[in-house]
Amino acid sequence: MPRVQVVHASRHGGTAGIAERIGEVLRAEGVEAVVARAGDRPDPSGFDAYVVGSGVYMGNWLKEGVEFLERNQGTLASRPTWIFSSGPLRGSTAGTKGSPLEDALGPEEGPGSGGRKKVAALVTAVRARDHHVFYGAFDPNDPPKAMAERFVRLLPAAKGVLPAGDFREWEVIEAWARTIARELTTKVPVAVG
Numbered sequence: 001m002p003r004v005q006v007v008h009a010s011r012h013g014g015t016a017g018i019a020e021r022i023g024e025v026l027r028a029e030g031v032e033a034v035v036a037r038a039g040d041r042p043d044p045s046g047f048d049a050y051v052v053g054s055g056v057y058m059g060n061w062l063k064e065g066v067e068f069l070e071r072n073q074g075t076l077a078s079r080p081t082w083i084f085s086s087g088p089l090r091g092s093t094a095g096t097k098g099s100p101l102e103d104a105l106g107p108e109e110g111p112g113s114g115g116r117k118k119v120a121a122l123v124t125a126v127r128a129r130d131h132h133v134f135y136g137a138f139d140p141n142d143p144p145k146a147m148a149e150r151f152v153r154l155l156p157a158a159k160g161v162l163p164a165g166d167f168r169e170w171e172v173i174e175a176w177a178r179t180i181a182r183e184l185t186t187k188v189p190v191a192v193g
């Protein structure tokens with residue numbers, strides 16, 4: 001049975017919930033899955049594949065998610081690896097760029113492209129099979145956990161930029177996890193002769 005490490009960087013629990021659900025689907029599909037927090041610096045040795053995801057804040061992955069990929073680049077590049085970002089909030093006035101990737105991490109080039117470029121470079125470095133962007137969740141009653149977050153929430157435009165709600169699309173997340181399970185459990189026929 002293949003063993004998969006599912007690692008997440010999550011400030012308010014939305015991305016952690018996605019990682020847990022991916023783990024559950026993988027197990028249901030016959031794959032052993034261990035879910036870990038990137039901030040705990042989990043050891044990636046001994047796994048056959050990896051799924052790594054982070055919540056997106058101000059167009060960037062959380063630091064611990066970036067650091068996990070940077071620290072373990074070589075190991076992850078040598079095994080099948082999938083990446084996900086969790087960010088856009090449906091109806092956000094900031095989310096008008098057309099694609100979830102652009103809404104989450106900014107444009108490919110020019111002003112505001114730094115976070116997107118950073119993630120793109122990491123996706124290439126770990127030779128990820130896919131980078132999927134899932135919609136996120138925002139609960140304004142959950143107190144801010146960083147200075148910048150506190151500041152953004154106080155801006156007059158905050159209500160439009162950060163609509164409250166849980167926009168995570170469980171069916172989309174589960175379908176993505178099933179694709180991963182299928183890739184890991186499908187036997188490639190060995191050519192004879």
Ligand SMILES: Cc1cc2nc3c(=O)[nH]c(=O)nc-3n(C[C@H](O)[C@H](O)[C@H](O)COP(=O)(O)O)c2cc1C
Pocket residue numbers: 009010011012013014015016054055056057058059060086087088089103104105135136137138148149150152153162
């Ligand atoms: C201050 C703040 C800034 C955010 N910036 C972005 C962003 O740039 N792009 C994006 O897609 N989502 C952004 N979001 C939405 C979060 O990514 C979303 O709430 C996500 O589900 C958070 O994941 P977590 O609960 O695992 O931390 C922001 C949320 C907050 C509160």
